Every structure is written in C-alpha cells, then in structure tokens.
Amino acid sequence: MKAARAKTPRRPKKATNPALKDPVGVYCRVRPLSRSDQECCIEVVSSTTVQLHPPEGFRVFRNGEYREMQYSFKEVFGTLVVQKELFDVVAKPLVEDLIRGKNGLLFTYGVTGSGKTHTMTGSPGDGGLLPRCLAMIFNSIGPFQAKRFVFKLDDKNGVDVQSEVEALLERQRREALPIPKTPAGKRQLDPEFADMIDVQDQCRVEEVDEDNVYGVFVSYIEIYNNYIYDLLEEAPLDSIKPKWNSCNTPVRNGDFVPPQSKILREDQNHNMYVTGCTEVEVKSTEEAFEVFWRGQKKRRIANTQLNRESSRSHSVFIIKLAQAPLDADGDNVLQEKEQITLSQLSLVDLAGSERTNRTKAEGNRLREAGNINQSLMTLRTCIEVLRENQLYGTNKMVPYRDSKLTHLFKNYFDGEGKVRMIVCVNPKAEDYEESLQVMRFAEMTQEVEVARPVDRPLCGLTPGRRLRNQPAGPEEPSAAELFFQSFPPLPSCELLDINDDQTLPKLIEALEQRHKMRQMLAEEFAKNVLAFKTMLQEFDSGVASKENYIQGKLAEKEKTITGQKTELERLEKKIKTLEYKIEILEKTATIYEEDKRNLQQELESKSQKLQRQASDKRRLEARLQGMVAETSLKWEKECERRVAAKQLEMQNKLWVKDEKLKQLKAIVTEPRVERPERPSRERDREKPLPRSVSPSPVPGAPAAPLRPRRSRSAGERWVDHRPPSHVPTETLLQPRVPRAITVDSPSERALARCDRYLLTHQELASDGEIQTKLIKGDVFKTRGGGQAVQFTDIETLKQESPTGRKRRSSPPRPDPAGDTADSEWTDVETRCSVAVEMRAGSALGPGLQHHAQPKRRKP
Known part of the structure; x- marks a missing residue:
C-alpha cells in the first residue's frame, strides 16, 4: 500500500473566515519556593492574572517610580495545583484531538529551574503530562488496537497499511532477528520511575470510533547546539551520554563514538519531519514509557550554578497515531490509502534560558548556553513576526530556518492544529529579571492565531461493523464433547443383588460396542492420518516450489x-x-536585503539632503530676486534722476544759446540800447536758460571783454589737463595758467617738462548748476625714473547770484519788468588742500571724485 501522509496542510495565504482560527493557548504555572525564607516576587492575583513586583533593593527606574506589573493568561496555576488538574485543563483536549485525527503541540517555556521538566515528566508517584497523555491514549484505544506491523511507517513521514497475513510474516521475521530487548511479557521498568505511569484515574476519551483500528508510534529526539540527535538510536549508553567531572569538562571512554546528527525535511504536505529518526510501535503505556525513559537517560544534562540537573538541550517526544477503518465485514483493515489518517502530538521540554553571569558558565557550558539562548531568541523573533503579520496585514518573512527548533515546528504555526504553551516561573527574587522577560514574551504569544484543524471525513461505511459478526447466545459444545456424545451411553453399574445376572451382561455388551466403535474410529483416524500425511507431502512439495519461486522473486x-x-x-x-x-x-x-536596506537609508538621507539644498536654493533665489528687484528699483530711480539732470542741463544750454542769439540779433538790428527782458515763468518752463551767463551789455556800448582770472599760483610751468567732456562756462572770471601745456589725457611727456599739474573737473552741484573744480598738484621724479603727481590743492568755481540768493533747481527766467538784478552772476572760488598722489600715465578723467568737505569763501 502507498503511504498516507499527515493531515496538516499548509495554511492558506488569505484567511477567508476569522472564526476558523484559534489563538495560541498560554498557561502559567508558578512553582513553590525551595525554602520558606526565600523572598517571593510573583503573586497569583486571580485564576487568569499574575503580578510581579520588584524585590527588596531593586527598583525599576522608569519615570522614577516603583512599578508592579500584571500579566494575564488563559489560566494561571498556583503552587498548590496538582499534576492531574494541569493535565485535565491543558493536555487532555490535545489527546482528544489526536484520537480524532488532529495535530497538537505542547511545550513548556521558562528560565532554568522553573519546573519545566517536572511539569512534563513528573516525579515518582506523581506523573507529569507525558505519562498521563500515554495512559489516556491506551485507555481509549486499547481494545481497538491493530496487531503489530499492520501499520508500517515509511521514511517520508507517511504510513502504509498491511493485511494481517503480511503483518504476521513481518512479526515472524522480526522475532527471528537477534534483538537485544526484553520481551514484552518480561519487561521491567526502572523502580525509581515505575510509579510515574501508575495513574490511578482511568482517564479516557468518551467517543472513540470502534469501527477503526489504531496504531501508536513514538519517537524521541533532542536539539543540542542547533543539531538534531535521535535518542532512541541503538548504541551503547556510554557512547551517547558523556560524563562530566567536577570541572565541567567531558570525560568520555576511549571507544566513544559521537552520535550522528539528523536532517530536517519537508514532505509533500509541507509538514516537517526528521529523516532517519527511530519510530517505535508501542502497544501499552508501560512499553511507551520504557521507550521514553530509554531516551531520557541519553539526554544531555549538566550541573550548573542554578540547577543541579539542568537540561542542556530541547527534547521533543512525538506520539503518532495511525488509524484506518475496518472493511464492510468488520474483520480486516480497509486497504484504501484515502481512508488512512495519521495525526501526531509533540510534547516539547525546552531548555531553560539563562544568563551566563549567574551560571558562571565556561567552555562547553558557555557554548551550550549561547546556543540555547540563540534558539529561544529565534523562537521569540518568529512569534513577533507572526504577530505583526496577523495584526497589521504585513507579509514579512518568518525566520523559521534560523534555528532547528523553529524549523521543526514550522508546520504547526503555518498549518492547522492546536498549540499550547505552559510558562513555568520560579517566584524567587533572583529570577525576577528573567521572569519579567518570560512574562512579556508569553503574553505576546497569545496574540498569534493558528488555523483550527478540520474534522476528518467519514469513510462512508455502515457503523457498528466490528460487533456485527460476533456470535450471540449460549456457548457451542467443543469437539471433545461432541466426540464423547457419539459413544453409546453406559448402563447403570450398581449391583442391587448378589444373584443379579442382568447388569453385568448389559455393561459388557455396552463396553464391547464402545470397543468396536473405538477400533473403527482408530482405523478411520489412521486412514485420515495417512491421507493428511499425503496431503502434507504434496503441500510441502508445493510449498518448496513456491519457496523457490518466492526466493527468485525476492532476489529480483x-x-x-x-x-x-x-x-x-x-x-x-x-x-x-x-x-x-x-x-x-x-x-x-x-x-542583499541588508545592502538594500543600507542603500535605501543612504538614498533617503541623500534625498533629505537634496530637499534641504532645494529649499535653501529656493530661499536664496527668493532672496536674490528681492535684492535684484530692490537694486533694479534703485537703479531705475538713479537713472530717472540722471536723465532729469541731463534734461535740465540741455535745457540750460539751449536757453543760453537762445539768449546769445537774441543779443546778437539785438546788436545787429537795433542800434538803441535796451536791457534784455527776463523771460517769464511760463516761458522759462518752455525754454530753460543756460546755467551761467554773463550780464547783458548796455545798449550802444561795446561788449565787455572776458576778464581773465589770475590764479594764485604763477611762475611755474603747468600741465593744464582738460578732459574732452569739458564744457566752457564763458563767465567773466576764468582761470589763467601761464606757460601751460594743455592736454586732454594724461601725458608722460608733458609731465616730464612741467613742475605743476592742473586737472579741471566738472560736475553738477546740488542746485543743478555746473560746478568746476581745479585740482592742483606738484610733479616730482620717482626713483624708477618716472614722474608722479602729488595733489595739494582744490579750487571750486561755482556760479552764484550777486544778490546772495541761491539758485534753485530751475534756471533763471527773464523778468518781464526789465529787472536784470537776478540775471547778473559772479564766480565764487572755494579752495581746499588735499594730499593725493598720481603716478604718471594714470587715467585721471572727468569722473574723479573727492570726498573732502570744501570751504566756502565769500564772493
């Protein structure tokens, strides 16, 4: 027959009905203190709540206050709870589901010395969860068990079913092999632990399908240093369990052969299993517990500072239950693979988490502690990721493969079944910090949900098949009774009288008939024996030929x-x-994922940097735009001011030319002497007057020649530098420079021939008139053979009214009344001394500006 696989399919990606999921059942058990004088830090508040308070001398400095923490679980068991009550609440529903074809997982979790192994195994006279589960299974299916080897497990986590004839041949072949095991009838357990399976109450499942046959298989493995070892492997005991001396170093025999680690695989239904693991078929509670105890003796334990017999590995005891229905006659097992169901219950005793600074572990103990803590941390990580995926709808990868422990139980969390967790805690004050972490993890585990197992389909046969063909009524007589009933009955043998001559003849006749019948039966028996011998010989010859044929077939x-x-x-x-x-x-x-995360972080940082730069750039652009707008506005105003000044200057020049033309026309055409009229204000707006003009001559009198103004500095040879943009003012007072060389740009040749230097500079004054500055300086030779100019004096020439009234920005207008007092202008000289050097050949032009305050002189 082909193998039937375990009925635990992979959980679908999207749950269609939330009611089909059940949360992980988490229970808390508080062990009693080892000494009455020990300080207790855990208190059972109610049947579902436990409270932790820091011990004396320990404070939780969070916000500077003393805090007590409360944690809620499905049920809390105090120090007085017995093993039976714990079994009835936690493990009994898992056994009922196992017999109904559903999977289950039960594991104990806690720090070292919290009572995990005692909860799972128990003590003499008080069995734990494991022996009670075995007793309940065999109490329920005992009368309905199949014969040995009817169910046969394969190497791929499946089960085959054989007929009773094939199972009989398999039993004969196994009995012929030299197996160093105690027969089932003479099996004796260790007296120290014989009382663990002596369960007084006959706990059983009420509704067991009597039309099925059942087979129980057990296996026992341990996970040590993240390697899987088979504890039921046939090997010498000393070669499996090394001894430890007082220094916690291994002492092994010379013939020690280390056990071979096993490999985890995944079957076609996505269930995890251990390849090559020994799976023993058991028929009773005693036999199953003997198998368990044989592996328990090989489990790795060691003496630490916290526990005298500390478990150094995670142990997993797996109970597999195979069941198949009877055929329609109720005599044999139905040979159909679709009707075979394989379910399993895993009982896990986790190693205790511990801190190495408390255990003072060194060498191998330190490495073991590190591997234990790492596997438990991986279990926490898997639970946290599962919880986050279920609560927030994320799709993060659960790191099952980071540890053999989580990888083995992957199908329980991703498939269907029930998961139960017992948190064992020690209330002593030294374990407060570890107990706090255990409580937090256990409370978080309750939020993880596992798919609810579905009921197995019915076989479709009529129920009650097993009891249908059993005989009813009184018992039938045996063959011996029928044989003796065929003989003639004996007459009465009692002699009533000495002369009785009838009783003895009748008895002799009856005995002779019996003798004749016996001879006839003996002859018939001899004939039957001879015929049977002949049939046996024929059968032997047929069997020999069949054996030869079978041997040939077996060889093939x-x-x-x-x-x-x-x-x-x-x-x-x-x-x-x-x-x-x-x-x-x-x-x-x-x-790659780590590199991706790093690159994403770098990209985010660069994006933030670019955003900051873009924001800085926008602020800078806005600032520059404001500055440009302000500067452009400023320059627009300056340009408007300069354009207005230039327009005023040109209007003044046009007015001067118009006045000259009028005077010339008056001289030529009119002989009489008339004073020119001053233009009115309206005419002044239309035709601006020039900035400076000399007084009009008297009619009929010759025009006064221009009187040269004598400079205060004379007798030297001068360089008269007048820029090309120089505008002649044509006033009466003009500077006179004797023996001057006139130039319009700086000339080194002229500087070499002169002693003094005169620069004429013109600009508009604040009142709008042309202001002329005469900048004087001395020429001297330099060490390099060139010439330099040191400016020493500045003369300022301005045009002012003789009456002392200041000119406004608008030019003067001719008075219609003929008043020429305001038309007369004089030159005013303002001087100041400066000390400025100019090298020969430097560009001194009309734009030269001097910032010294001029001194005004009276006209």
Whole structure:
C-alpha cells in the first residue's frame, strides 16, 4: 500500500473566515519556593492574572517610580495545583484531538529551574503530562488496537497499511532477528520511575470510533547546539551520554563514538519531519514509557550554578497515531490509502534560558548556553513576526530556518492544529529579571492565531461493523464433547443383588460396542492420518516450489531495492547539495536585503539632503530676486534722476544759446540800447536758460571783454589737463595758467617738462548748476625714473547770484519788468588742500571724485 501522509496542510495565504482560527493557548504555572525564607516576587492575583513586583533593593527606574506589573493568561496555576488538574485543563483536549485525527503541540517555556521538566515528566508517584497523555491514549484505544506491523511507517513521514497475513510474516521475521530487548511479557521498568505511569484515574476519551483500528508510534529526539540527535538510536549508553567531572569538562571512554546528527525535511504536505529518526510501535503505556525513559537517560544534562540537573538541550517526544477503518465485514483493515489518517502530538521540554553571569558558565557550558539562548531568541523573533503579520496585514518573512527548533515546528504555526504553551516561573527574587522577560514574551504569544484543524471525513461505511459478526447466545459444545456424545451411553453399574445376572451382561455388551466403535474410529483416524500425511507431502512439495519461486522473486526484488537504494542515496546527496545551495542563497539574499536596506537609508538621507539644498536654493533665489528687484528699483530711480539732470542741463544750454542769439540779433538790428527782458515763468518752463551767463551789455556800448582770472599760483610751468567732456562756462572770471601745456589725457611727456599739474573737473552741484573744480598738484621724479603727481590743492568755481540768493533747481527766467538784478552772476572760488598722489600715465578723467568737505569763501 502507498503511504498516507499527515493531515496538516499548509495554511492558506488569505484567511477567508476569522472564526476558523484559534489563538495560541498560554498557561502559567508558578512553582513553590525551595525554602520558606526565600523572598517571593510573583503573586497569583486571580485564576487568569499574575503580578510581579520588584524585590527588596531593586527598583525599576522608569519615570522614577516603583512599578508592579500584571500579566494575564488563559489560566494561571498556583503552587498548590496538582499534576492531574494541569493535565485535565491543558493536555487532555490535545489527546482528544489526536484520537480524532488532529495535530497538537505542547511545550513548556521558562528560565532554568522553573519546573519545566517536572511539569512534563513528573516525579515518582506523581506523573507529569507525558505519562498521563500515554495512559489516556491506551485507555481509549486499547481494545481497538491493530496487531503489530499492520501499520508500517515509511521514511517520508507517511504510513502504509498491511493485511494481517503480511503483518504476521513481518512479526515472524522480526522475532527471528537477534534483538537485544526484553520481551514484552518480561519487561521491567526502572523502580525509581515505575510509579510515574501508575495513574490511578482511568482517564479516557468518551467517543472513540470502534469501527477503526489504531496504531501508536513514538519517537524521541533532542536539539543540542542547533543539531538534531535521535535518542532512541541503538548504541551503547556510554557512547551517547558523556560524563562530566567536577570541572565541567567531558570525560568520555576511549571507544566513544559521537552520535550522528539528523536532517530536517519537508514532505509533500509541507509538514516537517526528521529523516532517519527511530519510530517505535508501542502497544501499552508501560512499553511507551520504557521507550521514553530509554531516551531520557541519553539526554544531555549538566550541573550548573542554578540547577543541579539542568537540561542542556530541547527534547521533543512525538506520539503518532495511525488509524484506518475496518472493511464492510468488520474483520480486516480497509486497504484504501484515502481512508488512512495519521495525526501526531509533540510534547516539547525546552531548555531553560539563562544568563551566563549567574551560571558562571565556561567552555562547553558557555557554548551550550549561547546556543540555547540563540534558539529561544529565534523562537521569540518568529512569534513577533507572526504577530505583526496577523495584526497589521504585513507579509514579512518568518525566520523559521534560523534555528532547528523553529524549523521543526514550522508546520504547526503555518498549518492547522492546536498549540499550547505552559510558562513555568520560579517566584524567587533572583529570577525576577528573567521572569519579567518570560512574562512579556508569553503574553505576546497569545496574540498569534493558528488555523483550527478540520474534522476528518467519514469513510462512508455502515457503523457498528466490528460487533456485527460476533456470535450471540449460549456457548457451542467443543469437539471433545461432541466426540464423547457419539459413544453409546453406559448402563447403570450398581449391583442391587448378589444373584443379579442382568447388569453385568448389559455393561459388557455396552463396553464391547464402545470397543468396536473405538477400533473403527482408530482405523478411520489412521486412514485420515495417512491421507493428511499425503496431503502434507504434496503441500510441502508445493510449498518448496513456491519457496523457490518466492526466493527468485525476492532476489529480483532485492536487486530492484538495491537499485532503488542507490538511486535514493544519489537523490539524498543531491538533496543535501540543494539544501546547501539553498542555505547559501538564503545567506546571499540576507546580505542583499541588508545592502538594500543600507542603500535605501543612504538614498533617503541623500534625498533629505537634496530637499534641504532645494529649499535653501529656493530661499536664496527668493532672496536674490528681492535684492535684484530692490537694486533694479534703485537703479531705475538713479537713472530717472540722471536723465532729469541731463534734461535740465540741455535745457540750460539751449536757453543760453537762445539768449546769445537774441543779443546778437539785438546788436545787429537795433542800434538803441535796451536791457534784455527776463523771460517769464511760463516761458522759462518752455525754454530753460543756460546755467551761467554773463550780464547783458548796455545798449550802444561795446561788449565787455572776458576778464581773465589770475590764479594764485604763477611762475611755474603747468600741465593744464582738460578732459574732452569739458564744457566752457564763458563767465567773466576764468582761470589763467601761464606757460601751460594743455592736454586732454594724461601725458608722460608733458609731465616730464612741467613742475605743476592742473586737472579741471566738472560736475553738477546740488542746485543743478555746473560746478568746476581745479585740482592742483606738484610733479616730482620717482626713483624708477618716472614722474608722479602729488595733489595739494582744490579750487571750486561755482556760479552764484550777486544778490546772495541761491539758485534753485530751475534756471533763471527773464523778468518781464526789465529787472536784470537776478540775471547778473559772479564766480565764487572755494579752495581746499588735499594730499593725493598720481603716478604718471594714470587715467585721471572727468569722473574723479573727492570726498573732502570744501570751504566756502565769500564772493
């Protein structure tokens, strides 16, 4: 028959009905203090709440206040709770589901010395959860168990079903092999632990399908230093469990052979299993517990500072229950693979989490503690990721493969079944910090949900098949009774009288008939024996021929099996290679994910930097735009002011030319002497007057010649530098420079021939008139052979009214009344001394500006 797989399919990605999920059941058990004088830091508040308070001398400095923490669970068991009550609440529903074809997981969690192993195994006279689960299973299915080897497990986490004849042949073949085991009838347990399975109450499942046959298989493994070992492997005890001396160093025999670690695989239904693990078929509670105790003796324990017998590994005891229905006659097992159900219950005793600074672990103990804490941390991480995915709808990858423990139980959290967790805590003050972390993790685990297992389908046969063919009524007589009833009855043998001559003849006649019948039966029996011998000889000859035929067939099958084994070994090697490649790819993917996260962080930082730069750029642009707008506005105003000044200057020049033309026309055409009229204000607006003009001559009198103004400095040879933009004012007082060389740009040749230097500079004054500055300086030779000019004096020439009234920005207008007093202008000289050097050949032009305050002189 083909193998039937466990009925735990992978959980669908999207749950269609939230009611089909159940949360992980978390229970808390508080062990009693070892000494009455110890300080207690855990208090059971109610049946579902436990409270932790810091011990004396310990304060939680969070916001500077003393805090007490409360944690709620499905149920809390105090120090006085017995093992039976804990079993009835926690483990009994899992056993009922196991018999109904559903999977279950039960594990104990806590710090070292919190009572996990005692809860799972128990003590003499008070069995724990494991022996009670075994007792309940066999109490329920005892009368309905199949014969040994009817169910046969394969190497791929499946089960085959055989007929009773095949099972009988298998039993005969196994009995012929030299197995160093105590027979089932003479099996004796260790007296120290024989009382663990002596469960007084006959706990059983009420509704067991009597039309099914059942088979129980157990296996026992441990996870040590993240490796999986089979505790039921047939090997010498000393070669499996090394001894430890007082220094916590291993002392092993010379013939020690380390056990081989096992590999985890995934079957076609996505269930995890251990390849090559020993699975023993058991028929009673005593036999199952003997198998468990045989593996328990090989489990790794050591003496630490916190526990005399501390578990150094995670132990997993797996109970598999195979069941198949009877056929329609109720005599044999139904040979259909669709009707075979395989369910399993895993009982896990986790190693205790611990801090190495408390255990003072060194060497191998330190490495063991590190691996234990790492596997428990991976379990916490998986629970946290599962909780986050279920609460927030994320799709993060759960790191099951980071630890063999979480990888083995992957199908429980991703598939269907019930998961129960017992948190064991020690109330002593020294374990307060570890207990706090355990409580937080346990309370968070309650938020993880697991898919509810579905009921297995019915086989479709009529119920009550097992009891249908059993005989009813009084018992039938045996063959011996029928044989003696065929003989003639004996007459009465009692002699009533000495002369009685009838009783003895009748008795003799009856005995002779019986003798004749006996001879006839003996002859018939001899004939039957001879015929039976003949039939046996014929049967032996047929059996011999059949044996020869079977041996030939077996040889062919063995060759086929050898080839299949070779192919299987090749495939296993290929699987190992692929698993190694998968691990490499997972590590590479982890590295790439880390690089991706780093690059994303770098990209985010650069994006933030670019955003800051863009915002700074926008602020700078806005600032520059404001400055440009302000500058442009300023320059527009300056340009408007300069344009207005230039317009005023040109209007003045036009007015001067118009006046000259009028005077010339008056001289030429009119002989009489008339004073020119001053233009009115309206005419002044239309035709601006020039800035400076000399007084009009008297009619009829010759025009006064221009009187040269004598400079205060005379007798030297001068360089008269007048820029090309110089405008002649044509006033009466003009500077006179004797023996001057006139130039319009700086000339080194002229500087070499003169002693003094005169620069004429013109600009508009604040009143709008042309202001002339005469900048004087001395010429001297430099050490390099060139000439330099040191300015020493500035003369300022301005045009002012003789009456002392200041000119406004508008030019003078001719008075219609003929008053020429305001038309007369004089030159005013303002001087100041300066000390400025000019090298020969430097560009001194009309734009030269001097910032000294001029001194006004009276006209």
